[in-house]
Amino acid sequence: MEEKKAIGLLDSGVGGLTLVKELNRLLPGEDIVYFGDTARMPYGAKEPEAVRSFATEIIEFLAATQDIKLLIVACNTATAVGLGYYQDRFPFPVLGVLEPGVQAALDKSRSRRIGVIGTEATIASKAYPNAILARDKEAKVFAKACPLFVLLVENQLTDTPEAYRIAESYLAPLKGQGIDTLILGCTHYPLMEHVLAAVMGEGVALVNSAQYTALAARDVLRAQGLLNSAQEGRRRFFVSGDPRNFEQIGKSLLGYDVKAFRVML
Numbered sequence: 638m639e640e641k642k643a644i645g646l647l648d649s650g651v652g653g654l655t656l657v658k659e660l661n662r663l664l665p666g667e668d669i670v671y672f673g674d675t676a677r678m679p680y681g682a683k684e685p686e687a688v689r690s691f692a693t694e695i696i697e698f699l700a701a702t703q704d705i706k707l708l709i710v711a712c713n714t715a716t717a718v719g720l721g722y723y724q725d726r727f728p729f730p731v732l733g734v735l736e737p738g739v740q741a742a743l744d745k746s747r748s749r750r751i752g753v754i755g756t757e758a759t760i761a762s763k764a765y766p767n768a769i770l771a772r773d774k775e776a777k778v779f780a781k782a783c784p785l786f787v788l789l790v791e792n793q794l795t796d797t798p799e800a801y802r803i804a805e806s807y808l809a810p811l812k813g814q815g816i817d818t819l820i821l822g823c824t825h826y827p828l829m830e831h832v833l834a835a836v837m838g839e840g841v842a843l844v845n846s847a848q849y850t851a852l853a854a855r856d857v858l859r860a861q862g863l864l865n866s867a868q869e870g871r872r873r874f875f876v877s878g879d880p881r882n883f884e885q886i887g888k889s890l891l892g893y894d895v896k897a898f899r900v901m902l
Contacts, residue, residue, distance in 0.1 A: 652825030653711030681756020738846030755822030
């Protein structure tokens with residue numbers, strides 16, 4: 638039966654686990670299959686063609702081996718440079734993390750001055766400003782690449798003085814623009830949300846796209862009659878690199894033991 642198939646997710650590393658956490662809460666009966674491309678992360682400094690190729694390779698692996706009904710590109714970089722390409726190429730619904738975050742930011746912002754932080758590739762693509770301005774031509778969008786944030790998360794350094802120093806440096810231009818809403822345009826960034834909130838202050842709302850992407854996934858599955866009514870779904874994790882760091886971060890974030898299997902693509 639189609640509803641018994643799994644939700645597939647891909648990311649460059651551990652960032653997409655923030656979306657797994659939201660899916661666990663919202664759709665506990667769904668089977669989830671996750672692929673973290675830890676051997677080739679970070680994606681943010683790579684050429685768009687390379688990122689599209691990596692993501693396509695992962696989706697093909699999941700489609701061929703895991704029997705999925707929906708695929709979530711749980712990586713802003715891979716979403717920004719290739720979502721339409723994946724949607725055209727595969728027969729199942731493919732969701733990205735960009736559009737849900739954009740709508741949430743527009744709903745939250747009062748001043749219509751919105752900041753976006755992401756990887757170099759995501760910011761260079763202008764995908765977020767384009768999507769925001771397509772919905773609200775009067776909005777002001779200020780974007781900043783923050784490439785070191787991914788490395789801080791992947792190396793479990795988010796609670797260090799260095800993390801706060803780097804965040805202060807990256808975010809100072811956005812604070813100077815008087816934004817009232819900040820899109821965390823990388824699924825790694827919610828893992829250091831406490832740092833970002835401390836630096837930006839109480840007057841700035843942080844938008845975690847993972848929360849809204851999980852809601853979008855639920856809506857798609859419901860509309861297509863594909864929601865799984867099981868009490869508790871299975872969780873399977875694959876990585877392209879050494880699984881040990883991934884498993885450690887996964888356990889800390891998700892609250893249960895994570896066993897990841899290494900796959901050589």
